[in-house]
Amino acid sequence: xxxxxxxxxxxxxxxxxVTASAAADDIPDLAGxxxxxxxALVTVQYLxxxxxxxxxxxxELENESEQTCVMAAPGGLVLCSYxxxxxxxxxxxRIAGPAAGGMSATPKDFKVLVSANAEPLDAEIxxxxxxxxxxxxxxxxxxxxxxxxxxxxxxARAEIxxxxxxxxxxxxxxxxxxxxSRVLIGGIASKPRTxxxxxxQIVNSAGLxxxxxxxxxxxxxxxxxxxxxxxxGSPLGLMGSGMANLQDSMSGLILPxxxxxxxxxxx
Numbered sequence: 205x206x207x208x209x210x211x212x213x214x215x216x217x218x219x220x221x222v223t224a225s226a227a228a229d230d231i232p233d234l235a236g237x238x239x240x241x242x243x244a245l246v247t248v249q250y251l252x253x254x255x256x257x258x259x260x261x262x263x264e265l266e267n268e269s270e271q272t273c274v275m276a277a278p279g280g281l282v283l284c285s286y287x288x289x290x291x292x293x294x295x296x297x298r299i300a301g302p303a304a305g306g307m308s309a310t311p312k313d314f315k316v317l318v319s320a321n322a323e324p325l326d327a328e329i330x331x332x333x334x335x336x337x338x339x340x341x342x343x344x345x346x347x348x349x350x351x352x353x354x355x356x357x358x359x360a361r362a363e364i365x366x367x368x369x370x371x372x373x374x375x376x377x378x379x380x381x382x383x384x385s386r387v388l389i390g391g392i393a394s395k396p397r398t399x400x401x402x403x404x405q406i407v408n409s410a411g412l413x414x415x416x417x418x419x420x421x422x423x424x425x426x427x428x429x430x431x432x433x434x435x436x437g438s439p440l441g442l443m444g445s446g447m448a449n450l451q452d453s454m455s456g457l458i459l460p461x462x463x464x465x466x467x468x469x470x471x
Contacts, residue, residue, distance in 0.1 A: 245274055248270060
């Protein structure tokens with residue numbers, strides 16, 4: 205009996221060791237990914253002009269804004285979230301329908317900070333794709349410099365269960381420090397296009413690059429808003445039966461790296 209108990213205890217210990225080893229393999233080196241990739245993250249500053257629409261007497265407001273984006277080419281080509289640049293006004297208008305009253309937004313006067321303490325460089329939008337939720341911003345004068353960037357054309361494919369790492373920068377009040385988050389790929393959508401679906405919500409993530417545990421680019425986080433299911437002219441048409449679609453669309457969907465590279469070549 206003692207021999208049996210010792211055998212069982214040994215098996216349990218071996219199992220725990222194997223489980224712990226496997227778990228350790230799934231934990232990415234967050235510090236290593238930050239160190240190898242943070243220089244490609246940039247801060248885009250801009251002025252957002254918003255028209256509140258006819259219901260508000262077409263009142264116009266201007267707000268200084270900024271977001272974290274990613275350098276996608278050494279000459280100063282930056283990828284951002286199109287929806288975040290325009291204050292998600294297009295999404296609000298699609299969800300609210302006629303109740304939005306013709307609200308609109310125009311981002312302008314772009315500047316790019318290539319590091320936390322760098323002098324801002326003048327830039328401009330050169331292309332945008334509202335369906336993919338990508339805007340391409342080009343630094344006007346790079347001074348002959350070559351910037352650190354993420355080459356999405358050399359990206360890795362992701363599978364369900366893979367660990368992914370998202371890097372963002374904190375706000376200027378916290379020194380625009382690099383922050384890494386770990387998330388699992390929970391599913392893969394085939395409609396309206398191939399998209400990696402995270403197993404949990406990625407907060408404040410639109411326009412951020414996503415990497416594998418080893419630092420290879422997996423894709424770019426985008427917002428994909430489904431068509432209204434409430435019928436023509438129905439305010440809040442995405443609510444009700446469409447709520448599940450809306451929740452998924454806002455969770456931080458990941459456009460695969462290959463598709464980001466293809467869209468960039470086209471743009």
